[in-house]
Amino acid sequence: MSPSADANAIRVTFLGTSSGLPTRQRNVSGIAVQFPQRSEWWLFDCGEGTQHQLLRLDELRPSQLRRIFITHMHGDHIYGLPGLLASCGLGSTPERIDVYGPPGLEEYLKMVLRYSETRIPYPLRIHTVETGLILEEAEYSVFCAPLDHRVPAFGYRVVEQDRPGSFDVNKAQADGIPFGPLYGQLKAGQSITWQGRIFHGRDYVGDPIPGRKFSYCTDTIFCRNAVDLSRAADLVIHEATYAEADRDLACRAKHSTAAMAAQVAAEAKAQTLILTHFSPRYTPSAPITPEHLLAEAQAIFPNTHLAHDRLTYAIPRRMPAAPAPLAEDVGPSR
Numbered sequence: 001m002s003p004s005a006d007a008n009a010i011r012v013t014f015l016g017t018s019s020g021l022p023t024r025q026r027n028v029s030g031i032a033v034q035f036p037q038r039s040e041w042w043l044f045d046c047g048e049g050t051q052h053q054l055l056r057l058d059e060l061r062p063s064q065l066r067r068i069f070i071t072h073m074h075g076d077h078i079y080g081l082p083g084l085l086a087s088c089g090l091g092s093t094p095e096r097i098d099v100y101g102p103p104g105l106e107e108y109l110k111m112v113l114r115y116s117e118t119r120i121p122y123p124l125r126i127h128t129v130e131t132g133l134i135l136e137e138a139e140y141s142v143f144c145a146p147l148d149h150r151v152p153a154f155g156y157r158v159v160e161q162d163r164p165g166s167f168d169v170n171k172a173q174a175d176g177i178p179f180g181p182l183y184g185q186l187k188a189g190q191s192i193t194w195q196g197r198i199f200h201g202r203d204y205v206g207d208p209i210p211g212r213k214f215s216y217c218t219d220t221i222f223c224r225n226a227v228d229l230s231r232a233a234d235l236v237i238h239e240a241t242y243a244e245a246d247r248d249l250a251c252r253a254k255h256s257t258a259a260m261a262a263q264v265a266a267e268a269k270a271q272t273l274i275l276t277h278f279s280p281r282y283t284p285s286a287p288i289t290p291e292h293l294l295a296e297a298q299a300i301f302p303n304t305h306l307a308h309d310r311l312t313y314a315i316p317r318r319m320p321a322a323p324a325p326l327a328e329d330v331g332p333s334r
Contacts, residue, residue: 008036008316008317009036009314009316010033010036010160010214011315012033012214012235012237012312013031013032013034013060013311014030014031014274014309014310014313015027015030015031015309015310016045016047016309017029017278017307017308018076018277018280019076019219019241021280022049026278026280026309027047028047028048028049028076028077028079028080029218029277030043030050031043031044031216031237032044032054034059036317040065040067041060042068042069043069044068044069044070044156044216045071045077045218046068046070046081047076048075049080050081051080051084053309053310054084056310057310061092062088062094063091063094065084066095066096067100067135068081068097068100068101069099069101069142069144069156069216070099070101070102070105071154071155071156072101072102073105078105078108081099081109082109082112082113085099085113085124086113086116086120088122089120089121089122093122095122096122096123096124097122097125098125098127099124099125099126100126100135102151102152103128103152106126130144131146132144138161140159140160141158141161142158143156143159144156144157144229145228146225147218147220147225147226148223148254149221150254153219155217155218155225156215156229157213157216157233158216159211159212160211160212161211164188164205164208165207165208166206167183167186167204167206169183171203171204172186176194177199182194185201186199186205187204209317209318210318212317213231213232213233213234214234214235214236214315215233215235215237215238215268215270216237217230217236217237217238217239217261217264218238218239218277219239219241220239220254220255221254222260222263222264227264227268230264231270232269232270234318235270235272235315236264236265236272236273237274238261238265238273239256239261240256240258240275240276241253241255241256241277241278241279242255242279243258243296244258244259244296245288246288255277257296258275258293258296259296259297261275262300263300263301265301266300266301270301272304272305273297273301274305274313275294275297275307278290290306
């Protein structure tokens with residue numbers, strides 16, 4: 001697993017990894033996402049007890065919660081939402097919160113808040129999602145698509161924009177270009193004229209730094225949209241409610257086995273898969289354990305890991321691919 005100390009990493013923290021109901025070891029669904037150089041964080045799903053999990057994590061302050069994305073209307077994904085929104089209105093409040101989710105979410109929240117006589121003192125906006133782009137910022141975009149579950153459910157894909165490559169200051173100085181606005185123009189990829197010579201930005205800026213991508217797919221049986229959401233993702237977070245021995249149960253309930261989750265990651269050509277949303281029937285002392293689910297997934301997609309509550313996984317910043325060495329630079333094989 002990636003270390004979580006990298007200041008440039010996107011940090012994904014699992015707040016609940018059980019399906020259906022909480023256990024002594026696992027709360028129900030929720031993950032928090034922190035972005036580099038941002039004080040805000042986002043939440044994906046909010047099962048009952050989510051705010052109790054947040055109390056155990058000092059770096060996730062309710063006042064800095066900015067966006068919430070809900071996959072579907074089953075209780076283990078939404079029962080914690082009204083309470084969290086209410087608690088955010090006490091003490092240090094957020095600047096605003098935007099909530100994204102399926103049809104019915106807005107009606108549900110308004111009803112609970114109305115009957116509990118809860119006043120939200122900060123701007124709160126609820127967005128009903130549709131397939132495609134649902135959020136576009138300067139640095140990040142979010143897409144969603146329907147999954148295959150018993151009720152309308154959506155998976156999410158978060159895409160970081162590519163970043164410009166580094167500017168070669170030493171080369172610019174060696175070419176006699178004075179420090180100042182001309183550097184900014186070159187870094188932006190423009191061409192400049194200085195002392196009768198033309199300089200092209202492409203000669204002074206390295207390859208772009210590719211943006212990171214991650215997907216969050218739960219609840220669903222194997223489906224093509226999950227694969228599409230996970231294309232070339234640095235991280236796929238996918239439910240693995242059942243083992244292959246219980247595949248019939250998975251098909252009836254429209255949940256995934258660990259092998260189905262691994263198939264999604266493999267077909268999407270993703271980098272890393274983390275399994276979550278485990279049936280409470282799989283315990284360390286049961287005939288089938290979570291480690292069995294891990295083995296089933298790793299047989300298909302080796303770079304698979306098991307989530308556990310309060311696990312933080314860091315998605316490091318990608319670096320441009322190194323150029324292939326020239327034939328004469330290739331040393332003897334070892």
